[in-house]
Amino acid sequence: MPKILDGKELAQKIRSNLKIKVDELKLEGIHPKLAVIMVGEDPSSKIYVRNKSKACEEIGIEYEEFLLKDTIQMEELLKLIDTLNKRQDVHGILLQSPIPNNLDINLAFKSIVPEKDVDGFNPVNVGRLCLNQDGFVSCTPFGVMKLLEEYNIDVEGKNAVIIGRSNIVGKPMAQCLLNKNATITICHSKTKELDKITKTADILISAVGRPKFVKKNMVKEGAVVIDVGTNRLEDGKLVGDVDFDEVAPITSYITKVPGGVGPMTIAMLMTNIVKAAGM
Ligand code: GUN
Secondary structure, three states, rough: OOEEEEEHHHHHHHHHHHHHHHHHHHHHOOOOOEEEEOOOOOHHHHHHHHHHHHHHHHHEEEEEEEEEOOOOOHHHHHHHHHHHHHHHOOOOOEEEEOOOOOHHHHHHHHHHOOOHOOOOOHHHHHHHHOOOOOOOOOOOHHHHHHHHOOOOOOOOEEEEEEEOOOOOOHHHHHHHHHHHEEEEEEEOOOOOOHHHHHHOOOEEEEOOOOOOOOOOOHHHOEEEEEEEEOOEEOOOOOOOEHHHHHHHHHEEEEEOOOOOOHHHHHHHHHHHHHHHHHH
């Protein structure tokens, strides 16, 4: 039977250690603070943002939320980001995506100063990751790397296949694994014979957003399977991209949804905020 990569447990351990660091920072007069901007009323975003605020509260990170109407113009959003960039008491700024289509999300991410870009989406931090330099790394890929590290899964020389090429997960995930000397393949909606490619994976990472997308015939015996999918079914149940019951028995390690990558994403956001506050 496979070993479960328990993100919930590791995330708890990381949060406990961060709480100690936050207490130390407070003794030095630094009170770490996250500012979250949400535009509109996306239901999934509301859940993500609530989970992030709960984690901040648990660790002792101060938290301020800015809820903007979906009718706002770009100037208003940029003005808020500029104010938060300049505020001494704010260490991390997070713009929850998605935002309405008429707003330029790339410009917004670029406008968050790199030192407060705890999501790692500013092109400066993306560039640093590409050059394997210190900076802020996108929280989900960062969390996946921590999970692999915790379970002593060496990625050097391994074939890592990522399904999904988003700026938030797929691309930075590939870069993180490349920085650790894995051989990388990124698959996407135009990829031909996907199952043949995924079957070559020693490490398979799915970030597609489709329930039960990854089936047993796509997975090599003994592979490590990481499920980044967070798909909410009509009944409200959260499921991943991987058909767990079918796939798990042939893997060496696998993550569950919930309790896998999700909690790690939040733990790494907290890690990035504490880092920003300590800089
Ligand atoms: N939307 C979905 N995932 C994320 C994330 O990690 N950060 C932000 N800012 N928005 C998201």
